[in-house]
Amino acid sequence: MNSNADGNGGQINVTAFQIGAVSLIFIVDRSFVYPRGGVTMAQLFEILYWFAMIGSSVVLAATTLLVCALGFKFFIKDRRRALGAGCIAFSLVSAALIVFMINYKFILAA
Numbered sequence: 149m150n151s152n153a154d155g156n157g158g159q160i161n162v163t164a165f166q167i168g169a170v171s172l173i174f175i176v177d178r179s180f181v182y183p184r185g186g187v188t189m190a191q192l193f194e195i196l197y198w199f200a201m202i203g204s205s206v207v208l209a210a211t212t213l214l215v216c217a218l219g220f221k222f223f224i225k226d227r228r229r230a231l232g233a234g235c236i237a238f239s240l241v242s243a244a245l246i247v248f249m250i251n252y253k254f255i256l257a258a
Contacts, residue, residue, distance in 0.1 A: 201253060208246050215239045 187195075216239035223232025 205246065205250060205253075208242070208249075212239050212242045212246060215242070 215235050219232045219235025219239060221232070222228045222235060226232075
């Protein structure tokens with residue numbers, strides 16, 4: 149889907165993406181292409197990059213906590229000690245890697 153008229157002789161590009169049941173529509177105005185006090189395309193992608201980094205860090209941390217909780221459930225409640233210990237050990241190693249990633253990407257990046 150493309151639209152080429154904005155009433156001022158400029159060009160507005162409208163791009164639509166279908167991801168599963170969610171439709172994402174991106175409108176790229178000429179202020180992105182030719183910066184006149186607007187946001188440049190590089191700034192837009194930097195914002196999207198940091199949004200993705202923070203989102204993926206949160207998802208990784210939540211998944212690690214879920215695996216750890218599942219490990220404790222297996223170890224204590226279901227009496228599957230080897231599987232529970234494996235889940236707990238995996239979650240501890242992945243938590244250490246997440247802490248390393250956060251330190252490297254967010255804290256020590258400057």
